[in-house]
Amino acid sequence: MKISYTSNRFLMFIIFTACLCLYFAIQKKNPDENEDILIIPSKFEIPTSKYTTISGLKLDKLPNQDDVIELFQVWKKENGRVYSDPEEMARKFETFVTNLKYIVESNAKRDSPHSARLGLNNFADWSSTEYRETYMTLNIDAMDIVNEDDVEDVTCSDPPSTLDWRSRGAVTPVKNQGLCGACWAFATVGAIEGIVAIKTNNLTRLSEQELLDCEPVGSCLQGSVNRAFIWIKENKGIASEDDYPYTFKKDVCRKTTIQNSANSGIDSHHLVERSERGLLCAVAKQPISVSIYAESPSYQLYEDGVFKGEDCPLDSKNVTHSMVIVGYNSVNNEDYWIVKNSQGTGWGMEGYMWIKRNTTKMYGVCAINAYAFNPVKQ
Ligand SMILES: *[C@@H]1O[C@H](CO)[C@@H](O)[C@H](O)[C@H]1NC(C)=O
Numbered sequence: 030m031k032i033s034y035t036s037n038r039f040l041m042f043i044i045f046t047a048c049l050c051l052y053f054a055i056q057k058k059n060p061d062e063n064e065d066i067l068i069i070p071s072k073f074e075i076p077t078s079k080y081t082t083i084s085g086l087k088l089d090k091l092p093n094q095d096d097v098i099e100l101f102q103v104w105k106k107e108n109g110r111v112y113s114d115p116e117e118m119a120r121k122f123e124t125f126v127t128n129l130k131y132i133v134e135s136n137a138k139r140d141s142p143h144s145a146r147l148g149l150n151n152f153a154d155w156s157s158t159e160y161r162e163t164y165m166t167l168n169i170d171a172m173d174i175v176n177e178d179d180v181e182d183v184t185c186s187d188p189p190s191t192l193d194w195r196s197r198g199a200v201t202p203v204k205n206q207g208l209c210g211a212c213w214a215f216a217t218v219g220a221i222e223g224i225v226a227i228k229t230n231n232l233t234r235l236s237e238q239e240l241l242d243c244e245p246v247g248s249c250l251q252g253s254v255n256r257a258f259i260w261i262k263e264n265k266g267i268a269s270e271d272d273y274p275y276t277f278k279k280d281v282c283r284k285t286t287i288q289n290s291a292n293s294g295i296d297s298h299h300l301v302e303r304s305e306r307g308l309l310c311a312v313a314k315q316p317i318s319v320s321i322y323a324e325s326p327s328y329q330l331y332e333d334g335v336f337k338g339e340d341c342p343l344d345s346k347n348v349t350h351s352m353v354i355v356g357y358n359s360v361n362n363e364d365y366w367i368v369k370n371s372q373g374t375g376w377g378m379e380g381y382m383w384i385k386r387n388t389t390k391m392y393g394v395c396a397i398n399a400y401a402f403n404p405v406k407q
């Protein structure tokens with residue numbers, strides 16, 4: 030399967046290249062005569078004007094120049110981009126082309142139809158530096174060093190073979206951090222929303238803004254999931270999102286004037302045992318906050334499929350971004366976590382990513398097993 034898929038691609042590529050050479054050879058030899066024998070379309074990659082949307086494009090061959098320009102126009106419209114001046118647009122177009130090349134190269138290397146595919150998502154005109162500086166704010170130094178005694182040895186005898194907390198009413202709709210690196214707040218609140226819904230049968234959107242404003246160390250530039258859980262425990266809960274909405278920046282703390290959402294308190298939280306089994310047992314009980322290394326363009330431009338983080342460092346302390354695992358499943362014998370991000374629905378699969386699980390890597394893909402936290406509520 031694997032081999033024939035790859036070699037088919039390669040064969041097609043050779044045929045296309047050969048056709049292209051032939052096309053130019055014919056054109057050179059007979060510049061004026063027999064125009065109508067040139068039936069090979071010059072724009073075979075992505076037919077110009079034939080697509081009206083970016084989503085679903087395979088993007089495993091580099092489109093020709095006209096098509097790239099049109100892709101940029103369609104993408105801009107679809108993503109509501111308005112640039113302040115032609116210089117900014119030119120700069121953004123350049124970044125877009127760089128990203129497109131990366132997408133095409135990466136997609137051409139996929140080894141199975143379920144491997145992660147990259148695409149022109151909402152971050153297609155962001156450079157990797159912009160993306161890193163905005164979102165990769167989780168600072169492992171700022172995270173309290175966790176005492177091994179605090180590690181929760183979650184055991185379970187028979188976890189379900191697949192699980193999706195979204196269909197069990199324990200996951201709120203995907204949120205959007207905007208231009209603020211508060212992933213730590215979103216990953217904490219997502220896990221709290223989950224356990225509160227499981228314990229009370231009431232799914233309520235809770236407030237990242239309260240954490241951002243009131244947790245003293247956390248900001249749009251750095252933060253710690255561990256500290257955020259401690260803050261919520263000591264605060265005996267957290268406000269609802271409706272009462273304390275998100276403003277995209279750290280503001281004055283208003284916890285004395287805004288009430289906690291009913292039953293939003295937790296008793297404690299633990300670091301989940303750092304293993305495949307530990308994380309599986311933890312997710313079988315509730316949505317779990319995790320941190321991963323996410324600085325690569327393959328994360329920024331992720332579209333769908335099983336992300337394997339081949340270029341992630343092996344160092345378990347090198348994690349840069351937090352998210353929430355909301356379930357797990359398998360496709361064609363590939364096991365994956367279902368992970369909720371907080372960068373809007375214009376990234377990944379409507380804001381979600383599949384990350385490979387059940388690997389032999391000590392801390393899992395991009396160290397996803399290394400800093401998993403579960404809030405505990407009676
Ligand atoms: C769910 O919780 C919210 C926030 O505490 C509350 O306003 C709402 O009435 C609750 N809904 C139900 C059905 O209990």
Ligand SMILES: *[C@@H]1O[C@H](CO)[C@@H](O)[C@H](O)[C@H]1NC(C)=O
Pocket residue numbers: 341342344347
């Ligand atoms: C994390 O890993 C990346 C990629 O391997 C490397 O460039 C970076 O220096 C590492 N950061 C730390 C703090 O180790």
Ligand SMILES: *[C@@H]1O[C@H](CO)[C@@H](O)[C@H](O)[C@H]1NC(C)=O
Pocket residue numbers: 309364387
């Ligand atoms: C992990 O993979 C192995 C081999 O493919 C499989 O037998 C096992 O059931 C998987 N474990 C989990 C927890 O999915």
